[in-house]
Amino acid sequence: MKKKTAAPTDSAPSTTAQHWLELLHQMLRIRRFEDKCAELYSAGKIRGFLHLYNGEEAVAVGIMQALQPVDAIVATYREHGQALARGISMPAVMAEMYGKQSGCCRGRGGSMHLFDRNQRFYGGNAIVGGGLPLAVGLALADKKLSRQQVTCCFFGDGAVVEGEFHEALNLAALWQVPVLFVCENNQYAMGTALQYSHSNINLAQKADSYGIDHAVVDGMDVLAVEAAAQQAVNVVRNQVKPFFLECITYRFRAHSMFDPELYREKAEVEQWQKRCPIATLFGRLQTQGWLSDAAWNQLNQTVDQEINAAIAAAETSLWEPVEDLTRFVYSDPRATS
Amino acid sequence: MNSVTQDTAPQTIQLTYREAIRAALREALQKDDRVFLMGEDVGRYGGAFGVSKGLLQEFGSDRIMDTPLCESGFTGAGIGAALGGMRPIVEVMTVNFSLLAADQILNTAATYLHMSGGLFNVPLVIRMGTGGGKQLAAQHSRSLEGWYAHIPGIKVLTPAVLEDARGMLWAALEDPDPVLIFENTLLYTMQGEVSVPAQPVDIRYAKIRRAGNDVTLISYGASLFKALEAAETLAQSGIEAEVIDLRTLRPLDEATVLASVCKTHRAVIIDEGWRSGSIAAEISARIMEHGFYDLDAPVERICAEEVPMPYAYHLEQAALPQPAAIVQAVQRMVTRHG
Numbered sequence: 001m002k003k004k005t006a007a008p009t010d011s012a013p014s015t016t017a018q019h020w021l022e023l024l025h026q027m028l029r030i031r032r033f034e035d036k037c038a039e040l041y042s043a044g045k046i047r048g049f050l051h052l053y054n055g056e057e058a059v060a061v062g063i064m065q066a067l068q069p070v071d072a073i074v075a076t077y078r079e080h081g082q083a084l085a086r087g088i089s090m091p092a093v094m095a096e097m098y099g100k101q102s103g104c105c106r107g108r109g110g111s112m113h114l115f116d117r118n119q120r121f122y123g124g125n126a127i128v129g130g131g132l133p134l135a136v137g138l139a140l141a142d143k144k145l146s147r148q149q150v151t152c153c154f155f156g157d158g159a160v161v162e163g164e165f166h167e168a169l170n171l172a173a174l175w176q177v178p179v180l181f182v183c184e185n186n187q188y189a190m191g192t193a194l195q196y197s198h199s200n201i202n203l204a205q206k207a208d209s210y211g212i213d214h215a216v217v218d219g220m221d222v223l224a225v226e227a228a229a230q231q232a233v234n235v236v237r238n239q240v241k242p243f244f245l246e247c248i249t250y251r252f253r254a255h256s257m258f259d260p261e262l263y264r265e266k267a268e269v270e271q272w273q274k275r276c277p278i279a280t281l282f283g284r285l286q287t288q289g290w291l292s293d294a295a296w297n298q299l300n301q302t303v304d305q306e307i308n309a310a311i312a313a314a315e316t317s318l319w320e321p322v323e324d325l326t327r328f329v330y331s332d333p334r335a336t337s
Numbered sequence: 338m339n340s341v342t343q344d345t346a347p348q349t350i351q352l353t354y355r356e357a358i359r360a361a362l363r364e365a366l367q368k369d370d371r372v373f374l375m376g377e378d379v380g381r382y383g384g385a386f387g388v389s390k391g392l393l394q395e396f397g398s399d400r401i402m403d404t405p406l407c408e409s410g411f412t413g414a415g416i417g418a419a420l421g422g423m424r425p426i427v428e429v430m431t432v433n434f435s436l437l438a439a440d441q442i443l444n445t446a447a448t449y450l451h452m453s454g455g456l457f458n459v460p461l462v463i464r465m466g467t468g469g470g471k472q473l474a475a476q477h478s479r480s481l482e483g484w485y486a487h488i489p490g491i492k493v494l495t496p497a498v499l500e501d502a503r504g505m506l507w508a509a510l511e512d513p514d515p516v517l518i519f520e521n522t523l524l525y526t527m528q529g530e531v532s533v534p535a536q537p538v539d540i541r542y543a544k545i546r547r548a549g550n551d552v553t554l555i556s557y558g559a560s561l562f563k564a565l566e567a568a569e570t571l572a573q574s575g576i577e578a579e580v581i582d583l584r585t586l587r588p589l590d591e592a593t594v595l596a597s598v599c600k601t602h603r604a605v606i607i608d609e610g611w612r613s614g615s616i617a618a619e620i621s622a623r624i625m626e627h628g629f630y631d632l633d634a635p636v637e638r639i640c641a642e643e644v645p646m647p648y649a650y651h652l653e654q655a656a657l658p659q660p661a662a663i664v665q666a667v668q669r670m671v672t673r674h675g
Contacts, residue, residue: 072421105454115453122420123453127444133410136444137417137425144373144399144423151417164440167410174405328455329489331513335541335588337489 017290020281021299023065023222024291027057027278029303030081031088036307037080037097037111041257045314046097048110049126051078055220058277059184061151062247066233070120071150073134077112077126082154086117094310095289100317107320109329128160128189132181136168139177143240150236152180154197158189160203172242173210180236181207181228183246184219190255191263207244219247220275223284229247250275258262349530354502357531358388358464358520361506362426364535366396366441369424372510375402375411376428376464385430386466386525390629412438412463416515418447419461431466432481432519436581446515467495468559468609469522472653475645480609482519482558483616486586491585492516493538497524497561499531501584512540521559543590545597549577552667554595555620556607557583560658564607567663577668578662586616594620595628602633604667607624609659612640634670638652639663 034052041050053060060081066085067073083093083220088104091330096103097111105115113124122138125131135153142149159165160183172179183203194201204214213235217228225247232243250272254261285291326336352360365372374389380403381391393401404411408429415427429435443465450458469478486493494516496502496508502520509516546561547568554564561582561659568578579597583590598604606622608617617638624636640658 047412103454105452105456106473108454109452115456117456122417122457123449125445130413130440133413133441134417136410137414137419138421139417140414141421142425144418145421163407164409167405168413169405170405170407171379171410171414208427216507225446273611328451328453329586330492331450331458335492335514 015255017285017288020223020285020290021295023061024228024278024281024285025299025303026061027222029090030057030060030084031278032226032303033084033094033307033310034080036311038253038257040097040311046111046114047099049077050111050257051255052253053078053081053251055082055272056184056249058222058225059182059247059249060154060221062222063182063229065226066229067150067152070136071152071318072120072122074122074131074151075114075124076128076131076139076154076156076258077124077155078156079114079124079295081109083114083116083121086115086116086119086121087108088119088121090306090310091313092116095314095317098314098317099319100314101320102313102317105215129155129159129164129336132159132164133171135179136175136177137212139172139179139242140160140175141174143177148178148237150178150180150233152182154182154184156189156296157183157187157203158197160206161189161197169207169212169242169244173212176241178236178240179242181212181242181244183244185246186249186251188251188255188263191259193263197291204244204246212242212244214244214246216246216248219249220277220280222277222281244318252276268269348533350533352499352503352531353525354499354520354527355386355388355525357499357503358392358506359392361388361503363395365426365480365505365507365510366392366400369510371422371424372426373400373402373423374426374428375404375415377404377430379403379428380402386522388525389428406457408434408437409441413441413445415461415463416441416449416459420457425461426506426510427461427463428458429463429465431477431522432476433479435465435481437534440492442485442515442517443488445638447488449623450514451490458513459515460510460513462506462518463515464506464518464520466522467524469641469646469653470523470559470657472648472650473646474648478646478653480519480641481618482586483608483610485517486589486616486619488587490515491587492540494518495557495584495586496520497558497582497584498546499527499529501538502534503531503535503572503577505540508540512675519558523559530584540585541588541590543581543585543593545579545581545593546582547578547580550603551576551601552578552603552670553594554578554580554603554605554663555583555594556580557586558609560607560609563641563658563660564663567660567667570664571658571667574668578667589620589623590624591627594624598624599629599631602631604632604662605637605639605670605672607639607663609641609658611643612638613643615640618654637666637670639666641657
């Protein structure tokens, strides 16, 4: 458990301590944000589909540490964590969940389709596997334009059996484009467990069959994910080729708000909850003596304030005018049907 | 190709439809470094229909990219490359195979601008062959351009004449949004004269290819020539048909259609797609909505028979719209509602 870090001092927290605290902060704001979203869903403020990331926070937060502002992200419909960890403002994400004008997509995307141009955040694709070919194309453009950029593509274990996964991995390897494939293996494709979906549950072996470098990491450990992501991103950026990183993780909550969770035992969920990435990092910080009760309280307060401010902003944000319904179908508003 | 002369009146040269598209591809590749062509067999093979023959040798494998057989994969890669600042031209061999890329075209390309609240447009051009008439049977003879025209967020072009085969590609590349170009494969060998230098084409408007006052024949793609043939036959019996080439199926140039119907009071739509839920149905509905009181007779449609395309020549020809059927429809209209 003990890390090779400088001995802590009370007066000046080490760089490592500060970094760990920031990782904890990022994971906590995702967790609390989503807990709040579930409440807001029950209150009827958020509608449609709501896929929560609870339990998987270490993946998004760990991966983002390895990426630079010039890099691109392609995510799935379970992407609140990626969006927040990447730096899309919480009010913009919350307002989007509300379907309001100040949402990052002016209320046209909702929970499953978060986008941000400045953060190079390319959605929010709600077709399982649909984002992978697009990520390969973004990386192809980078290669053609000789830009030292990485495209990071998130997808779940469910996507690995889609044809688009195999087409995209083949193209990425064939063209040697700088794309990082991050497989968030949370053990279930909606309600179907890995062994009922895959003829071979060794997912990294599939990347191997395309000649793509790969690694598997404990997705419940943010430090492990960060370290693995750094190595993977170095390969992608410096050697200009794809990499497949599988993060073994688990979703604590239901697939969506409509899921009665008939397909798994409570005991299994409880087993995984013992490995909660936030609790794990919290424990490590405490062991090191880097997190006082006061600091922990302060962190919680900061997170709660940010969330409350985001909710307040979403509540008061305007609705997009109905007259603008057909805006953004084409770039030229004169083109309609 | 002839060299371009600046100081004389516009010249013309002889080209086939295939060569016209190749000329357009060459010009686009020369004009804009961001343009590249990718698709199955576009390079070493020279294109399944020979459209890109020689371009690999001329522009190299970075600009003319052979792809594996993975329509969804390379169409999605085209979307990504477009988002990444390139101007890809994706060639899907025929519309039949585009169904394997339907997820990327419909769920991603068509939705991206809207879903992102206007943040990301997709400047992607997808070219594909379409149509029947070559005895290729059910899986290689579809005309689904009308079906694609159902989808908001994409534009659907159907070049019929040589000027459009040459000019529409650049217009599509200049468009900030996804554009699908449907090339009827029967037209690839069609030969004719085009002007040099090429004039820009405006994809927003339909064009009247033959003027007339008695009936409006509305068509696009290869069916345009069946409509023109029918118009010549009708002229022999004193019926002057106006023939409209729609050119763009989405967005549809309703105004040109309605103005013509207002003049002729009769309309026949000729469409190689199936009648049910077709672009012909859409045009007919719009005439009802906006031109009903101008009509002297019900709108008629000459569409493909509702059958998967059969292989045998006589069956296939019976399934496709034919000039004789267009002539009969017009004569019926004039006789009954003259």
